[in-house]
Amino acid sequence: MRKLYIVRLTKQERVELRSVVKKLTGTGQKVRRAQILLKADAGGPNWIDERIAEAYACRTRTVERLRQRFVEQGCDAALNRVERHQPPVEKLLTGDQEARIIATRLGLPPKGYNNWTLRLLARKVVELAIVDAVSYETVRRTLKKTA
Numbered sequence: 847m848r849k850l851y852i853v854r855l856t857k858q859e860r861v862e863l864r865s866v867v868k869k870l871t872g873t874g875q876k877v878r879r880a881q882i883l884l885k886a887d888a889g890g891p892n893w894i895d896e897r898i899a900e901a902y903a904c905r906t907r908t909v910e911r912l913r914q915r916f917v918e919q920g921c922d923a924a925l926n927r928v929e930r931h932q933p934p935v936e937k938l939l940t941g942d943q944e945a946r947i948i949a950t951r952l953g954l955p956p957k958g959y960n961n962w963t964l965r966l967l968a969r970k971v972v973e974l975a976i977v978d979a980v981s982y983e984t985v986r987r988t989l990k991k992t993a
């Protein structure tokens with residue numbers, strides 16, 4: 847199968863990758879990526895993806911994606927992990943809402959109750975119009991962060 851993304855390392859990139867491998871600087875993942883790029887170099891060993899995957903105990907798709915990232919984004923992007931710009935799930939409550947929930951929890955429970963329950967606290971938060979709707983699980987996570 848013809849490679850879509852061909853890795854051509856410059857002398858400087860080769861030196862940098864060899865130093866990462868030799869000194870084992872960075873994470874193990876970074877070292878393995880450096881090793882893969884060195885073996886995939888068209889001006890060097892030029893191994894096929896299957897052989898690289900077998901040598902470094904990864905999948906051929908991993909090698910293909912690494913080559914693609916190297917060609918499209920450069921050496922640094924290929925070596926280092928991708929940082930998320932935003933969390934996988936947006937926050938449900940703002941800091942102010944969380945503070946008000948905690949303050950409500952620290953107050954006395956309603957008449958007829960000895961302690962706050964999560965469900966009771968969730969109902970009270972909606973009743974006080976702190977939020978439009980909230981589950982008791984969200985209240986639990988909020989209180990757990992501060993405990």
